[in-house]
Amino acid sequence: MSQTNQRAYNFNAGPSALPLAVLEKAQQELVNFRGTGMSVMELSHRSPAFEEVHNAAINRLKALFAIPDNYEVLFLQGGASLQFSMIPMNFLPEGQQAGYVMTGSWSEKAYQEAELLGKPYEIASTKDNKYRNIPALDELQFNSTDAYVHVTSNNTIYGTQWSEFPDTGDVPLIADMSSDIMSRPVDVSKFGMIYAGAQKNLGPSGVTVVIIHKDLLEKAKSELPTMLKYSTHSKNNSLYNTPPTFGIYMLGEVLNWIEEKGGLEAVAKHNEEKAKLIYDAIDDSNGFYNGHATPDSRSLMNITFTLANEELEKKFLAEAKEAGFVGLNGHRSIGGCRASTYNAVPIEACQALRDFMLDFQQKNS
Incomplete structure (x- = not known):
């Protein structure tokens, strides 16, 4: 992604993405x-x-x-x-x-x-x-x-x-x-x-x-x-x-x-759709990605996951950064990866992350 022509895919945990229209x-x-x-x-x-x-x-x-x-x-x-x-x-x-x-x-x-x-x-x-x-x-x-x-x-x-x-x-x-x-x-x-x-x-x-x-x-x-x-x-x-x-x-x-956007009912539906894209990539990966939270407690705002080892995680995060993704590092206290999909994160960013995860898995399996 050309950083000069397009905004970053911002998955920062906070301060986080703001709606482009508001900015x-x-x-x-x-x-x-x-x-x-x-x-x-x-x-x-x-x-x-x-x-x-x-x-x-x-x-x-x-x-x-x-x-x-x-x-x-x-x-x-x-x-x-x-x-x-x-x-x-x-x-x-x-x-x-x-x-x-x-x-x-x-x-x-x-x-x-x-x-x-x-x-x-x-x-x-x-x-x-x-x-x-x-x-x-x-x-x-x-x-x-x-x-x-x-x-x-x-x-x-x-x-x-x-x-x-x-x-x-x-x-x-x-x-x-x-x-x-x-x-x-x-x-x-x-x-x-x-x-x-x-x-x-x-x-x-x-x-x-x-x-x-x-x-x-x-x-x-x-x-x-x-x-x-x-x-x-x-x-x-x-x-x-x-x-x-x-x-x-x-x-x-x-x-x-x-x-x-239609109020909180519409926002909630949109957030569910965004999170599902990434959780599906995790669940369908046959263990290549592993979600931290149990399925019944999963957050729609912060999607946490790990890869098989620290070396693979470093490679994933480095290549993601190169591709224009920001803020995917897990919290410093536990490591791993985290995608924060707050209200202002557009579905296109989540689709792009899903596609990147699938492509990375295919190349590194």
């Missing part, structure tokens, strides 16, 4: 945003022009994700990693426990932060199986007195994804959806809180979306630093301090793109 619109508006004579990056976050961008993004997210009226939408900073700390800071009082379902590295990081601030415990873990699967719902035993239950909806490193979420009753269910938010419809009403870094399916890095039930907001501790209280951001429409204005603008444009 082109941002390019057109970059210097003079909608007649203001300024870039959106130069606008005051208190200006009517930016407030319109900000509120439109919130309203479009609420509409597309079918967020009920008793939830707040916040745009924060610090990524999901800061949420790992803010959640127990706000919602894990002394004398209570919080349950964590361990399905990968990001679950581990969230749990470790909670340990610094309170008493978390493991509801279930698939670590002994190298995080190849999501626990069965009937394996999840939590306490009715728990402050909350925490899950990671999609695991980028290991390539697993929850297909169905547990019913936690009166215990708030909190989900890190950083790597699959807006990739499919979700019943938001099952959750006390959903949070996600934007840099995989929603926009560039720098914005963190928090969707939080108003009842949970009321339970938060009050004696916390101002910036670490969810109530601070809720009361100020996420404008307490200067927000990442360009990131919010881009997030709004990505949401507009999802709307134009």
